[in-house]
Amino acid sequence: xxxxxxxxxxxxxxxxxxxxxxxxxxxxxxxxxxxxxxxxxxxxxxxxxxxxxxxxxxxxxxxxxxxxxxxxxxxxxxxxxxxxxxxxxxxxxxxxxxxxxxxxxxxxxxxxxxxxxx
Amino acid sequence: xxxxxxxxxxxxxxxxxxxxxxxxxxxxxxxxxxxxxxxxxxxxxxxxxxxxxxxxxxxxxxxxxxxxxxxxxxxxxxxxxxxxxxxxxxxxxxxxxxxxxxxxxxxxxxxxxxxxxx
DNA sequence: CAGCATCCATAGGGATACTG
DNA sequence: CAGTATCCCTATGGATGCTG
Numbered sequence: 001x002x003x004x005x006x007x008x009x010x011x012x013x014x015x016x017x018x019x020x021x022x023x024x025x026x027x028x029x030x031x032x033x034x035x036x037x038x039x040x041x042x043x044x045x046x047x048x049x050x051x052x053x054x055x056x057x058x059x060x061x062x063x064x065x066x067x068x069x070x071x072x073x074x075x076x077x078x079x080x081x082x083x084x085x086x087x088x089x090x091x092x093x094x095x096x097x098x099x100x101x102x103x104x105x106x107x108x109x110x111x112x113x114x115x116x117x118x
Numbered sequence: 119x120x121x122x123x124x125x126x127x128x129x130x131x132x133x134x135x136x137x138x139x140x141x142x143x144x145x146x147x148x149x150x151x152x153x154x155x156x157x158x159x160x161x162x163x164x165x166x167x168x169x170x171x172x173x174x175x176x177x178x179x180x181x182x183x184x185x186x187x188x189x190x191x192x193x194x195x196x197x198x199x200x201x202x203x204x205x206x207x208x209x210x211x212x213x214x215x216x217x218x219x220x221x222x223x224x225x226x227x228x229x230x231x232x233x234x235x236x
Numbered sequence: 237c238a239g240c241a242t243c244c245a246t247a248g249g250g251a252t253a254c255t256g
Numbered sequence: 257c258a259g260t261a262t263c264c265c266t267a268t269g270g271a272t273g274c275t276g
Contacts, residue, residue, distance in 0.1 A: 013214070014221065016134040018269070034238050045270055046239060060224025071237045072276085081220050084213065091209045095202065096131070102199050103132065106178025136249070152258050163250055164259060189257045190256085 014059055015085060019044060019052045021092075024078065024085050027062065031077040061085065132177055133203060137162060137170045139210075142196065142203050145180065149195040179203065 015021040019041060026037050038049055053076060056062045061082035067073040078086075133139040137159060144155050156167055171194060174180045179200035185191040196204075 009214075013218075045272090047241090047271090048269055050239065051269085058225060059221050061221075066238095072239085074238060081217060081224070084217055088209060088213045091206060095206045099199060099202055100131075103177050106199070107176060156258095163252090165251090165261090166249055168259065169249085184258095187257095190259085192258060 014056075014061065015089065015092075017052065017055075019048065020056060021085075021089050023049075023052060023056065023076075024061070024082060024089060027076060027078045027082070028086060031065075031075040034074050034076070037076065056082070132174075132179065133207065133210075135170065137166065138174060139203075139207050141167075141170060141174065141194075142179070142200060142207060145194060145196045145200070146204060149183075149193040152192050152194070155194065174200070 015024065022041055023037060026032060026040055034046075034049070034053075037053075038044055038046070041049065044052075053062065053064065057064050057076075060079055062076050062078055065075045065077070067075070133142070140159055141155060144150060144158055152164075152167070152171075155171075156162055156164070159167065162170075171180065171182065175182050175194075178197055180194050180196055183193045183195070185193070
């Protein structure tokens with residue numbers, strides 16, 4: 001338990017942040033341009049999107065290809081390694097489909113004073 | 119894509135934070151006391167542990183049972199719902215075992231100016 | 237178009253000290 | 257033992273405006 005590759009390190013490791021998982025899914029069907037990624041992600045700001053993309057690139061999950069054209073074009077594409085995340089994300093989605101209602105239901109009942117209860 | 123139960127909501131939803139996954143695993147084999155959880159988690163501060171436990175409880179992942187004894191005893195235990203996370207976490211661990219080396223290797227090579235490169 | 241620079245708000249996590 | 261209370265720091269994410 002609790003080596004460097006324990007779940008608590010891994011979860012935030014690459015898909016635990018707010019946008020990475022969505023970007024990965026976004027790239028599932030092939031390369032996408034910066035602005036093509038931006039739109040479905042509910043209009044993330046460019047800064048945040050760039051940050052996330054750079055981090056994914058650094059970790060070997062995606063490649064970034066710049067085309068010397070005007071107007072500029074940059075394409076992002078999943079690597080082999082990045083594609084392995086698709087399975088992981090799929091499992092998470094399945095978990096959510098199945099159990100999220102129960103979670104939300106549990107949140108409704110008061111009793112644990114975490115939320116704003118006045 | 120991108121309903122309320124999309125992966126980007128789910129990942130941070132319950133196991134994306136720093137300690138939840140470890141706590142879940144900690145409770146895998148039965149109820150545990152506050153201090154029993156605290157130790158393997160590399161001595162998290164009580165505040166942080168309490169926060170995380172309360173959040174897990176609120177989401178219906180664990181139960182909290184107080185025994186009216188001296189000295190006080192409180193036990194935390196996984197619910198049915200909480201147990202479903204064990205599978206999810208196991209999948210994540212397996213992903214890590216398999217691919218973490220590649221991630222770390224990718225991080226070694228410079229080229230993407232995210233890290234501190236001077 | 238694809239970003240970078242700048243400034244800003246907040247939440248997560250933590251250190252330390254104290255209590256029922 | 258099992259927390260609370262208080263203070264603090266940093267990382268994440270965001271808004272706005274500018275540039276090659």
